[in-house]
Amino acid sequence: MTDPRRTSDRPTSACPMAETDAPRPAGRSRRQALAAFAAGAAATMLAPGVVLITGAAPGAARPPGTPASPAQRWGLLIELGHCADGCARCVEACQTEHGWHAGDHGAHDPHWIRLVSATDDTHGRTLNLPLMCQHCAAPPCRDVCPTHATFRRADGIVLVDRHRCIGCRYCVMACPFSARFFTPGALTDQRPHMPRGQGTAEGCTLCVHRIDQGQIPACVEACAAAGGGAMRFGDLADPDDPIRAALAELPTARLRPDLGLGTAVHYGDL
Amino acid sequence: MSAPPPIGPRALMGRSARAPLLAGLAVLAVTWILLWAGQAAPELPDTAAAAETGSCVLPGPEMRVRHMDVLFEVRDEVVRDGRRNAEWALHGCIECHAVADAAGVPVGHDDPRHFCRSCHDQTAVAADCFSCHRATPETADGHTVAHHPAGRAHSGDAL
Structure with a gap:
C-alpha cells in the first residue's frame, strides 16, 4: 500500500500536452480485447465513420489493485450533428449514475454535464452541446488547488479528492468551462460509488468507477442506447482505438484551443 | 552547615495525617477499577x-x-x-x-x-x-449489494 501522506501527484512528463502522442507498447491485452470487441460485432457500423457503441467495454477491466496506467488517455468524441433537439439522455444518465440533481439555484447547482444551446446569428444554426469537465492535460483547476485535492490521475482523468478538499472553490473559478461545482449543503442518499458532501468541489469523473471495470461512461452508454449515438469514448493514446480513427476521419474541434489546455473532449460539427 | 528546611506535603503533615489520605486514595482506585471493569467494552453490533x-x-x-x-x-x-x-x-x-x-x-x-x-x-x-460517504446500504433501483455472494461490495463500489 502506498504512503497516504504523500502529496505529489503532478505528472512527471515535462510536456503534458505531448502525452497523447506518446508511443505505446505493442501487444497489449487491451488491444486483444479490442479486437475481440470488434470481431464480436459489439460495435455496429451504422454509416461511414459512425459507430454505435453498445455498452461493451472499450478495454479490459484492470485487475483489482492495478493502478491507472499513464499509457492511457481517456477521452470523448461528441458529434453534435447527432445531438437531437431536446435530447438530454446524457444528462439524465449522469444524474442517475452519480446521484446529483439540479435544483433552483441556476448555475450554482451541480451540472456535471449540461446542455449548452448556441445559435449562430448569421445563419440561425443552433447547436446543442453537452458540456462537462474536459479532462484537460494541463487543468487550471488542478493548478490552483491549494491542497492538491484536485489532481490528474495517471490516465488523464481529472478528479477531486474530497478527503483533501477544503472547499475553497478556487477550482470552480479557474475552470474555463464552468465544469466545477460546489456542494453547499449536507447531502444524504449518495450513490455508494460516488461520495459527495458538503463543503467539497465536484465535477464529471468520466465515470472513473466504470472505466476501472472496463465499462464506458454512463452518458456514452445512454447516448448509444436511447439518444442519437453522438458520443464515443476511447483511449486517445491508443492508435488502434476506434476513437483515433474517427478523430482522424471526422472534422473535429476542441473547446477553447487558444488556452492550450489539451482537453480530452473532442467535438464534431462544432 | 544545617540541612535546608523541609518542603512539600511531607513537611506539612505528619505520619498520622498521611494515613487517612492514602486510605482514601486506595478506596478511590479500587472504586474506579471496579467501575471500569463493570463497563462493557463497545462491540460491533451483530448483523x-x-x-x-x-x-x-x-x-x-x-x-x-x-x-x-x-x-x-x-x-x-x-x-x-x-x-x-x-x-x-x-x-x-x-x-x-x-x-x-x-x-x-x-x-x-x-x-x-x-x-x-x-x-x-x-x-x-x-x-x-x-x-460524503453513504452510511447505509443502497436499497433502491436494484443497486443494493446486501446479499451478493462474496458478502462484500461488488466491484463498482470501491470508491
Whole structure:
C-alpha cells in the first residue's frame, strides 16, 4: 500500500500536452480485447465513420489493485450533428449514475454535464452541446488547488479528492468551462460509488468507477442506447482505438484551443 | 552547615495525617477499577450479513486496532491511484455491518445505533466519513449489494 501522506501527484512528463502522442507498447491485452470487441460485432457500423457503441467495454477491466496506467488517455468524441433537439439522455444518465440533481439555484447547482444551446446569428444554426469537465492535460483547476485535492490521475482523468478538499472553490473559478461545482449543503442518499458532501468541489469523473471495470461512461452508454449515438469514448493514446480513427476521419474541434489546455473532449460539427 | 528546611506535603503533615489520605486514595482506585471493569467494552453490533460472511478483511482484533489506517490507505489507493479493490471498499463495511431499526430500515450515521457510532461515541472519536460517504446500504433501483455472494461490495463500489 502506498504512503497516504504523500502529496505529489503532478505528472512527471515535462510536456503534458505531448502525452497523447506518446508511443505505446505493442501487444497489449487491451488491444486483444479490442479486437475481440470488434470481431464480436459489439460495435455496429451504422454509416461511414459512425459507430454505435453498445455498452461493451472499450478495454479490459484492470485487475483489482492495478493502478491507472499513464499509457492511457481517456477521452470523448461528441458529434453534435447527432445531438437531437431536446435530447438530454446524457444528462439524465449522469444524474442517475452519480446521484446529483439540479435544483433552483441556476448555475450554482451541480451540472456535471449540461446542455449548452448556441445559435449562430448569421445563419440561425443552433447547436446543442453537452458540456462537462474536459479532462484537460494541463487543468487550471488542478493548478490552483491549494491542497492538491484536485489532481490528474495517471490516465488523464481529472478528479477531486474530497478527503483533501477544503472547499475553497478556487477550482470552480479557474475552470474555463464552468465544469466545477460546489456542494453547499449536507447531502444524504449518495450513490455508494460516488461520495459527495458538503463543503467539497465536484465535477464529471468520466465515470472513473466504470472505466476501472472496463465499462464506458454512463452518458456514452445512454447516448448509444436511447439518444442519437453522438458520443464515443476511447483511449486517445491508443492508435488502434476506434476513437483515433474517427478523430482522424471526422472534422473535429476542441473547446477553447487558444488556452492550450489539451482537453480530452473532442467535438464534431462544432 | 544545617540541612535546608523541609518542603512539600511531607513537611506539612505528619505520619498520622498521611494515613487517612492514602486510605482514601486506595478506596478511590479500587472504586474506579471496579467501575471500569463493570463497563462493557463497545462491540460491533451483530448483523445477519456479517454472520453470513463470517470473516472480515482482517481478523476482528486487528480491525479494531487498525481499521482507521486501513481506510486511510485504501482511500488514497482508490481515489488517487485508481487501485480499486472492492474487497476493501468502505461500502463493503456498511453492507455487512449496517444496523436496521425495528422496521428493518438501516439506520444512518445520525442514529447512535449506527455500527460506527456504537464504538466511536464511547471513545469520543468523531469520524466524518459520512458527510460524503453513504452510511447505509443502497436499497433502491436494484443497486443494493446486501446479499451478493462474496458478502462484500461488488466491484463498482470501491470508491
